[in-house]
Amino acid sequence: MRALLQRVARAPGGRRGKWLVLLAWLILAVALGPLAGKLGEVEDSGPNAFLPRGAESARVNTELQKFRTDTVMPAVVVYTGDGDTQAAAAADRGAFARHVPAGLAVSAPIPSEDGKALMTVVPLNLDDDLTGTVDRLRQVAGANAPPGVDVRVGGPAGSLTDAVAVFDGLDTTLLLATGLVVAVLLLLTYRSPVLWLLPLLSVGFAAVLTQAITYLLARHAGLPVDPQSAGVLMVLVFGVGTDYALLLIARYREELHRHKDRHEAMRIALRRSGPAVLASAATIAVGLSCLAFADINSSRSLGLVGAVGVVCGLLAMVTVLPALLVVTGRWVFWPFVPRHGTPTRHARTVWSRLAAAVALRPRRSWLMSVAVTGVLAISALGITMGLTQAETFHTKPESVVAQERISAHYPSGASDPADVVTRTERAAEVRAAAAAVDGVARVENDTEHTPDGDLTAMSVVLRDAPDSRAAKETIDELREAVNPLGALVGGTTAESLDTQRAADRDLTTVVPIVLLVVLAVLIVLLRALVAPLLLLGTVVLSYFAALGASNLLFEHLLGFAGVDWSLPLMGFVFLVALGIDYNIFLMHRVREETGRLGHERGVVEGLISTGGVITSAGVVLAATFAIFAVLPLVTMAQLGVLVGIGVLLDTFLVRTVLVPALALDLGRRFWWPGRLSRALPRIDGDGPVGASCTGPRERRHEVA
Secondary structure, eight states: OHHHHHHHHHTTTSTTHHHHHHHHHHHHHHHHHHHHTTGGGGOOOSTTTTSBTTOHHHHHHHHHTTTOSSOEEEEEEEEEESSOHHHHHHHHHHHHGGGSOTTOOOOOOEEOTTSSEEEEEEEEETTSOHHHHHHHHHHHHHHHOOTTEEEEEEHHHHHHHHHHHHHTTHHHHHHHHHHHHHHHHHHHHHOOTTTTHHHHHHHHHHHHHHHHHHHHHHHHSOOOOOHHHHHHHHHHHHHHHHHHHHHHHHHHHHHHHHOSOHHHHHHHHHHHHHHHHHHHHHHHHHHHHGGGGOSBHHHHHHHHHHHHHHHHHHHHHTTHHHHHHHHHOGGGGTTSOOOTTSOOSGGGSHHHHHHHHHHHSHHHHHHHHHHHHHHHHHGGGGOOBOOOTGGGBSSOOHHHHHHHHHHHHSOGGGGSOEEEEEEGGGHHHHHHHHHTSTTEEEEEEEEEEOTTSOEEEEEEEESSOTTSHHHHHHHHHHHHHHGGGTOEEESHHHHHHHHHHHHHHHHHHHHHHHHHHHHHHHHHHHSOSHHHHHHHHHHHHHHHHHHHHHHHHHHHTSOOSSBOTTHHHHHHHHHHHHHHHHHHHHHHHHHHHHHHHOHHHHHHHHHHHHHHHHHHHHHHHHHHHHGGGGSSBHHHHHHHHHHHHHHHHIIIIIIIIIHHHHHHHHGGGGGTTSGGGSOOEEEETTEEEEEOOOOHHHHHHHHO
16 A cells, blocks of 8 residues: 555656646546547436336336337326317327327327316337427427316326436536535635635546546446436535545645655655545445445446546546646645745644543543434434325426326326236236226226237226325235236336335345445554444444434425435435545544554644544535535435535534544543554653553643
8 A cells, every 4th residue: 555655646746747647637638528428328217227126117117128119108198177178189189199109099088087187198209309209299288278278298208208307407507516616615715716726627637537437337338327326426526526635735735834845745745645535435435336236226326336436536636636736836825825844824723722622521522422413313213204206306397297187087097007017828817817906996908919929018007196105005916916927017106116115125235235344444544443433333323313414404494295215325325435534534644643642642633633624625525415405306405415414414523523532532442453552652842751651631631
């Protein structure tokens, strides 16, 4: 590790190496730029992109592809109101026919039993421009609607169109918003008119590299990429990359006070901060990669794509950023230029006063911290899990309104029936078994067959709304009835049920793996066992506190009806990986200072020297994820709120008070069984005077 860091440090910090590094990155950016722009081409928004691998509903989607060379998805048009709905439906039917694949037809208007609504089913080709076609259907329906008639286009095609609209332009919007937030925060942090540009420029290089490599891996290595993971990717790169930039610049500034030659200062800064940055990136990347063990495809995509972004961000921050800093020289820090031989300015900051307060009463400090986080964690016990289709958006899209109209006048499942696929020779038995299930309104007479006639598909209309609990119970009963006959049950309700159960399985599978991986990284970095276990425990406690605090906001401020099934796992992986980040930054510096000053003074000096930079990094990362809170998709907003709150808790409470207080209260045992757990030198005056033999009260007086 040390030899590797020394070689890395010599290149961007060298007199000639800095120019070679910058030239290499410029060539790389020009060469990979066109590939970065193609990331959207490999995004998978197909029917199985967000489903568990191997789920019955996913198998049904695969089987349905055998029925036609093109994939069909229906749009459902519902007419309500006091006007002439018959005339409106008849006029629209002819216009809709132009958008239907060859061999299929628009259904005749289906009247409701109460006579107050009409419904038309329009089969559309999923392989064509589905969203554009649905938009045209909505324009036609709106233009032809006579006075007093309300027309809404929904069904599976309408729902998919509204979901895609959320992600349409999401990458660009998030990139611009994240860049603006990071730029403002860097300006406030450095109060320099130029310095803030260097981290932002370095992150830009990292973004190009990330998108290009993600595209190549998706195109040639099967890396799963969906619109959600592509949107989160840029936020993660900006947040993590800026964190590493803040840490490196802070250490470089310190070394500029000690060394006249800026090249030497950068080489030392890279060598001393490198292990913490590398361990942090390894923890986040490996932690996110653990999502590869998840069943849900979207979770696997988010984890693997995020790991690529973290690695690319690390490469940029330890190469191009140091080269830019060395090339620009000391003046880039203007007006606060670090002069050689002048002392650093952190000795009389709020962090020195806070460190003294924690050192004075460490046990009281960590007990109070645990109490605060524990109270917040209790709020997580009342979480309502699961969101209906209508609850997944901040405002109701047209497909949700259409479903409400259908539920008011038809069996709620009429707009989105369950799909049953069976062997043709057993189709009659399957039909009879399905019709006998309580909760099934009817089995449609129209059936489809594969070209070879081996398979038959039929639609089963449920009495309850597709996203209701009763409909999911009906799916279970339907599967019990037809699975023994060799039939499979899919459709929107089945997909929701399979995803919910897979989320529970993923939580119990991935969480232990993530904890073991993070623990292993901490043990290697700190060369101890007690400290890593305590650090991991504090991050887990922080996660539950963030989950509880987020739940309070969801219920009482944001008005969310519940929590998406994917949030506990996604939030855990992100918060454990990102939350341990700041503990790594802190404890790596504490370990360095402990070996030089002794345990008590090492803990205090580590907190003082890293206080400002870690707080700035935490605020930047929380702000970047908070951008998700303004998105129209509730799932993304909830993830942004949870990660933002968790990062702030880690930054201002866990890392600032809880961890240092635990370290001070345990003393040298904190480093057991490593070398630092044995007798350490104590600094008295200008140098070490042997093993520390003063009592706790005297040591606290010295620290304060």
